[in-house]
Amino acid sequence: MEQRAIAFIGAGNMARSIIAGLVASGYAPDKITATAPSSARREPLARDYGIHTTDNNLSAASDADVIVLAVKPQLMEDVCRPLQILDFSGKLVISIAAGISAERLNQMLATNLSLVRVMPNTPSLIGKGMSGLFASSHINPNDRQFAEHLMQAVGEVCWVEQESGINGIIAAAGSAPAYFFLFMEAMQEEAIKQGFTPDQARMLVQQSALGAAEMVVANPDTDLATLRAQVTSKGGTTAEAIRTFNECQLSDTVAKAMRAAVSRAEEMEKLF
Numbered sequence: 577m578e579q580r581a582i583a584f585i586g587a588g589n590m591a592r593s594i595i596a597g598l599v600a601s602g603y604a605p606d607k608i609t610a611t612a613p614s615s616a617r618r619e620p621l622a623r624d625y626g627i628h629t630t631d632n633n634l635s636a637a638s639d640a641d642v643i644v645l646a647v648k649p650q651l652m653e654d655v656c657r658p659l660q661i662l663d664f665s666g667k668l669v670i671s672i673a674a675g676i677s678a679e680r681l682n683q684m685l686a687t688n689l690s691l692v693r694v695m696p697n698t699p700s701l702i703g704k705g706m707s708g709l710f711a712s713s714h715i716n717p718n719d720r721q722f723a724e725h726l727m728q729a730v731g732e733v734c735w736v737e738q739e740s741g742i743n744g745i746i747a748a749a750g751s752a753p754a755y756f757f758l759f760m761e762a763m764q765e766e767a768i769k770q771g772f773t774p775d776q777a778r779m780l781v782q783q784s785a786l787g788a789a790e791m792v793v794a795n796p797d798t799d800l801a802t803l804r805a806q807v808t809s810k811g812g813t814t815a816e817a818i819r820t821f822n823e824c825q826l827s828d829t830v831a832k833a834m835r836a837a838v839s840r841a842e843e844m845e846k847l848f
């Protein structure tokens with residue numbers, strides 16, 4: 577893909593995941609800079625991926641063609657204010673922050689940005705990311721395409737036409753790895769109670785999760801309910817487990833949790 581100079585402003589979990597995936601996919605490390613105030617955050621990135629790091633947001637952003645805003649939402653305004661003196665014409669700005677609208681980002685940087693809001697997730701680290709993208713009206717086709725290619729380098733992408741769609745992406749993908757981890761934690765805990773060592777319990781759970789996910793991917797024409805039915809023998813063990821989940825209203829709980837994620841994103845849009 578096109579190799580533009582990219583500055584990640586904020587070098588935390590999500591920036592690291594994208595950087596790792598990008599470098600593994602062949603993006604030139606010397607085209608990537610990441611910033612963070614603490615050297616404890618910067619040094620491992622420089623060491624592990626061979627990218628540039630600095631604590632100077634302004635110089636990193638000034639030298640970059642693409643600026644990826646990757647700090648916590650509550651810090652975004654303070655981080656953007658000193659960048660207002662930059663000339664953003666010719667620069668693509670990508671924000672991965674949850675709960676900060678394109679309009680707010682334009683205010684924070686005091687200009688009409690060529691902006692793409694991206695909602696990635698941490699499996700980008702291993703090239704299995706899922707990102708939602710929304711382009712502001714000021715975007716030019718090259719920038720739009722670059723943002724798409726960038727996130728395709730670390731996984732799958734899904735464009736949304738309305739900005740509110742980004743909050744749906746948060747609920748279904750950005751936050752979603754944590755839901756699966758929670759489910760697997762609960763299974764591991766119970767498997768330990770049933771007599772397995774923690775390592776055995778983890779292997780049982782992770783291999784089953786991996787197998788299930790890969791079966792979903794390998795059978796795009798088979799709906800999820802059918803894959804479930806293929807495991808569920810009439811009068812058997814799975815049927816009892818599924819009946820128990822249904823009795824505890826698992827689907828309603830999942831729906832409530834996803835709506836809570838959307839509501840929190842909407843709340844953050846007012847707070848920050």
Ligand SMILES: NC(=O)C1=CN([C@@H]2O[C@H](COP(=O)(O)OP(=O)(O)OC[C@H]3O[C@@H](n4cnc5c(N)ncnc54)[C@H](O)[C@@H]3O)[C@@H](O)[C@H]2O)C=CC1
Nearest residue numbers: 586587588589590611612646647648649672673674696750
């Ligand atoms: N963690 C995740 O799974 C996802 C996170 N996001 C978004 O990514 C953004 C970052 O989240 P995380 O990486 O999880 O947070 P994090 O706390 O791991 O990383 C934030 C980084 O910002 C750095 N930072 C703090 N002050 C700074 C400053 N003044 N200048 C430059 N860097 C500074 C910190 O050193 C830290 O490394 C958030 O806006 C979040 O909404 C989006 C999708 C998924």
Ligand SMILES: O=C(O)[C@@H]1CCC=N1
Nearest residue numbers: 673674746750751752
């Ligand atoms: O929890 C959060 O707010 C961020 C956005 C999606 C995943 N992590």
